[in-house]
Amino acid sequence: xxxxxxxxxxxxxxxxxxxxxxxxxxxxxxxxxxxxxxxxxxxxxxxxxxxxxxxxxxxxxxxxxxxxxxxxxxxxxxxxxxxxxxxxxxxxxxxxxxxxxxxxxxxxxxxxxxxxxxxxxxxxxxxxxxxxxxxxxxxxxxxxxxxxxxxxxxxxxxxxxxxxxxxxxxxxxxxxxxxxxxxxxxxxxxxxxxxxxxxxxxxxxxxxxxxxxxxxxxxxxxxxxxxxxxxxxxxxxxxxxxxxxxxxxxxxxxxxxxxxxxxxxxxxxxxxxxxxxxxxxxxxxxxxxxxxxxxxxxxxxxxxxxxxxxxxxxxxxxxxxxxxxxxxxxxxxxxxxxxxxxxxxxxxxxxxxxxxxxxxxxxxxxxxxxxxxxxxxxxxxxxxxxxxxxxxxxxxxxxxxxxxxxxxxxxxxxxxxxxxxxxxxxxxxxxxxxxxxxxxxxxxxxxxxxxxxxxxxxxxxxxxxxxxxxxxxxxxxxxxxxxxxxxxxxxxxxxxxxxxxxx
Ligand code: UN1
Numbered sequence: 318x319x320x321x322x323x324x325x326x327x328x329x330x331x332x333x334x335x336x337x338x339x340x341x342x343x344x345x346x347x348x349x350x351x352x353x354x355x356x357x358x359x360x361x362x363x364x365x366x367x368x369x370x371x372x373x374x375x376x377x378x379x380x381x382x383x384x385x386x387x388x389x390x391x392x393x394x395x396x397x398x399x400x401x402x403x404x405x406x407x408x409x410x411x412x413x414x415x416x417x418x419x420x421x422x423x424x425x426x427x428x429x430x431x432x433x434x435x436x437x438x439x440x441x442x443x444x445x446x447x448x449x450x451x452x453x454x455x456x457x458x459x460x461x462x463x464x465x466x467x468x469x470x471x472x473x474x475x476x477x478x479x480x481x482x483x484x485x486x487x488x489x490x491x492x493x494x495x496x497x498x499x500x501x502x503x504x505x506x507x508x509x510x511x512x513x514x515x516x517x518x519x520x521x522x523x524x525x526x527x528x529x530x531x532x533x534x535x536x537x538x539x540x541x542x543x544x545x546x547x548x549x550x551x552x553x554x555x556x557x558x559x560x561x562x563x564x565x566x567x568x569x570x571x572x573x574x575x576x577x578x579x580x581x582x583x584x585x586x587x588x589x590x591x592x593x594x595x596x597x598x599x600x601x602x603x604x605x606x607x608x609x610x611x612x613x614x615x616x617x618x619x620x621x622x623x624x625x626x627x628x629x630x631x632x633x634x635x636x637x638x639x640x641x642x643x644x645x646x647x648x649x650x651x652x653x654x655x656x657x658x659x660x661x662x663x664x665x666x667x668x669x670x671x672x673x674x675x676x677x678x679x680x681x682x683x684x685x686x687x688x689x690x691x692x693x694x695x696x697x698x699x700x701x702x703x704x705x706x707x708x709x710x711x712x713x714x715x716x717x718x719x720x721x722x723x724x725x726x727x728x729x730x731x732x733x734x735x736x737x738x739x740x741x742x743x744x745x746x747x748x749x750x751x752x753x754x755x756x757x758x759x760x761x762x763x764x765x766x767x768x769x770x771x772x773x774x775x776x777x778x779x780x781x782x783x784x785x786x787x788x789x790x791x792x793x794x795x796x797x798x799x800x801x802x803x804x805x806x807x808x809x810x811x812x813x814x815x816x817x818x819x820x
Pocket of ligand 1: 473
């Protein structure tokens with residue numbers, strides 16, 4: 318008997334969904350909150366993968382002929398279908414990866430929002446015109462569909478990150494081949510089924526394809542596949558480095574959204590009534606498993622004791638438990654490996670001179686639960702483990718005296734995704750966002766707002782080992798198209814640029 322939420326989403330009889338008994342070619346999807354199997358999902362082999370990409374290539378050739386605003390209408394209908402299924406899909410996200418209900422719903426909301434954004438965009442895929450230096454010549458730019466896009470997504474945003482890519486790619490005239498995390502294939506099946514059902518129903522089948530398989534079988538083929546001119550990948554910096562190298566080797570394009578090691582600076586005059594709850598949400602929300610999670614706090618030395626005291630008090634009130642139960646704020650980590658990673662980072666922090674102030678243990682609530690941790694770095698501010706992104710709720714506290722010191726600490730890690738400053742000082746806020754680039758070195762920099770929970774309207778992504786890609790809002794759509802510069806001579810004479818005469 319399949320899970321009711323699979324029935325509500327109409328995927329209980331999907332040919333990929335099977336009984337959970339583990340056997341070759343099937344991955345068992347487990348609810349991290351209780352360790353129980355939800356379903357089995359059949360994995361694609363190489364031949365199946367090949368057929369899926371062939372189908373995507375064929376769909377692309379038709380889809381690119383559809384006028385962009387009409388593609389927008391399809392995306393609008395997809396967004397409406399996500400609205401209808403928001404509750405059930407949000408619940409499936411919670412079941413599969415352990416997000417609390419509000420965050421599961423919030424994730425689907427991001428999908429709805431990006432669909433709306435993409436609809437408007439479908440009439441705004443603007444190219445520039447530029448004056449030609451030659452008489453009776455015109456110059457303009459065209460933005461053209463790029464091809465079938467490969468999307469590799471992580472477990473922690475199993476629906477929204479695909480949508481950021483797929484909704485934009487869709488209006489840009491691209492088809493999509495999606496390889497989701499094997500920790501969250503059911504959300505992918507349900508999400509892709511919605512998109513494909515709507516697009517197919519409107520006469521455009523095959524635009525949204527899904528391939529579920531092992532990295533060694535499907536992932537490696539995908540990144541080496543010349544049929545996919547762009548690979549958009551979300552995950553660890555290690556994974557992204559490999560993807561980047563392989564795709565560069567075939568002159569493909571990548572859009573990488575990799576690890577973050579995000580800091581929030583708390584200035585001497587910060588409004589703590591605003592800062593403390595913002596920090597708590599950003600540090601423990603999604604059990605510390607967002608790429609935008611606040612992992613480091615850089616606090617002015619004059620208020621560090623007060624900030625620490627208030628954070629510890631807040632952490633003590635956080636309800637850890639069943640992600641779908643009312644009032645729960647922190648659910649489980651995604652699996653036992655994540656718990657081990659959490660515990661070993663805590664052990665390393667202690668051995669490196671960090672002081673564990675609260676949490677840092679397995680929680681008795683269930684198999685994959687931990688208690689969110691706060692670790693105070695030693696007075697030297699040296700804590701090597703804090704250079705790593707541990708995908709779990711650990712907040713390391715550092716101190717600073719001057720704003721320059723705080724910004725330098727913010728920028729001292731390998732990753733560069735998100736950052737924040739809590740301050741009432743205009744000067745310090747503007748230094749953090751300095752137009753010279755001497756402030757935060759991250760792709761996202763916020764003032765009096767936490768590092769996580771970015772809106773879809775802005776470009777999302779970051780620098781350094783975060784990979785440099787930008788997804789979602791602003792002009793991220795350009796990653797999904799190819800630019801063509803066109804020069805048109807409407808005179809009767811051949812004129813060469815740069816004034817060259819070649820008679
Ligand atoms: C991610 O963790 O990969 O800004 C994406 C946020 C969300 C997206 C996170 N809107 O926290």
